[in-house]
Amino acid sequence: NAGVTQTPKFQVLKTGQSMTLQCAQDMNHNSMYWYRQDPGMGLRLIYYSASEGTTDKGEVPNGYNVSRLNKREFSLRLESAAPSQTSVYFCASRVQGPSYNEQFFGPGTRLTVL
Amino acid sequence: AQTVTQSQPEMSVQEAETVTLSCTYDTSESDYYLFWYKQPPSRQMILVIRQEAYKQQNATENRFSVNFQKAAKSFSLKISDSQLGDAAMYFCAYRGANSKLTFGKGITLSVRP
Numbered sequence: 001n002a003g004v005t006q007t008p009k010f011q012v013l014k015t016g017q018s019m020t021l022q023c024a025q026d027m028n029h030n031s032m033y034w035y036r037q038d039p040g041m042g043l044r045l046i047y048y049s050a051s052e053g054t055t056d057k058g059e060v061p062n063g064y065n066v067s068r069l070n071k072r073e074f075s076l077r078l079e080s081a082a083p084s085q086t087s088v089y090f091c092a093s094r095v096q097g098p099s100y101n102e103q104f105f106g107p108g109t110r111l112t113v114l
Numbered sequence: 115a116q117t118v119t120q121s122q123p124e125m126s127v128q129e130a131e132t133v134t135l136s137c138t139y140d141t142s143e144s145d146y147y148l149f150w151y152k153q154p155p156s157r158q159m160i161l162v163i164r165q166e167a168y169k170q171q172n173a174t175e176n177r178f179s180v181n182f183q184k185a186a187k188s189f190s191l192k193i194s195d196s197q198l199g200d201a202a203m204y205f206c207a208y209r210g211a212n213s214k215l216t217f218g219k220g221i222t223l224s225v226r227p
Contacts, residue, residue: 031213040123042205042217043159050213058214090159102149103215105159 002026004106006091012112013081021076021109023091030096032074033103034058034066036087043090049074051096081113116141118208120218127196128226134181135191135221137206146210148182148189153220154202162204165189193223201225 007022025032030051035043035058045058047066055066063085065077074093078085088110092103117140127133139148150162165173165182172180177197181190193200206218 033215040219042118042120042219043215044217045214048214088157092159102161102164108157 004091004093004104006089006106006109008109009107010110012114013078014114015082017081018077018079019081019111020078021089021091021111022073023075023106024073025091025093025104026072027093027095027104028071029093029104030071031094032068033092033094034064034074034076035090035092036060036085037090037108038087046076046089078111081111083113085111086113087111116143116146116208116210116216118206118216118218120206120221122221123219124222124224126224126226127193127200129196129198131196132192132194133196133223135193135204135206135223137189137191137218139187139189139206139208141187141208141210143210146208148180149207149209149215150178150180150189150191151205151207151217152200152202153205154199159205163191196225198225198227 004025033048034046037043049055049068052071067075091106094103119138146167148165152160152162163175177194179192203220205220208216
């Protein structure tokens with residue numbers, strides 16, 4: 001049982017390049033989330049998927065797209081990377097149900113855009 | 115929109131002593147949940163403790179406890195008998211009816227041996 005996995009762990013891009021961050025969970029969770037963490041800003045929600053087949057914008061969606069490929073996988077795409085997207089990205093998942101259910105986080109991806 | 119405020123960016127505590135981390139939040143909802151997460155240098159986010167707003171009793175988990183003051187919208191974390199392994203960044207978070215987590219900016223806790 002690996003929990004939430006993310007690939008890659010580190011990535012360096014040049015401005016204008018594109019890339020996809022991969023996330024998978026093996027806990028049969030319905031809901032999945034993408035966050036970014038910047039110094040002094042905490043974690044901010046980019047996109048989330050309440051269930052397979054649905055996605056919604058979070059607090060900071062501009063410059064990103066997501067795909068809920070199936071129940072296990074939720075990917076985050078940067079079409080044209082910008083230096084402002086340099087950040088640590090976390091994927092998380094949660095079983096649908098009472099709001100006290102905790103979110104489980106992946107190990108994060110450190111992305112640098114030059 | 116809900117907001118979560120952690121006004122202290124850093125705190126320090128002597129090993130074996132007690133430290134309290136502050137958190138306030140703003141909401142118009144009556145039913146919600148509050149969480150404290152720990153993020154050690156490994157970056158992994160770890161749930162420390164959670165509190166349901168409808169429960170008056172403060173949550174406790176071993177050396178960790180909260181002081182939940184609903185009227186004041188305050189949710190502080192107390193760490194007793196601090197250990198070197200408690201050194202980390204701590205985030206306060208809120209979840210309401212929309213089921214989305216809103217995080218505070220975090221506080222860096224250092225533990226002096």
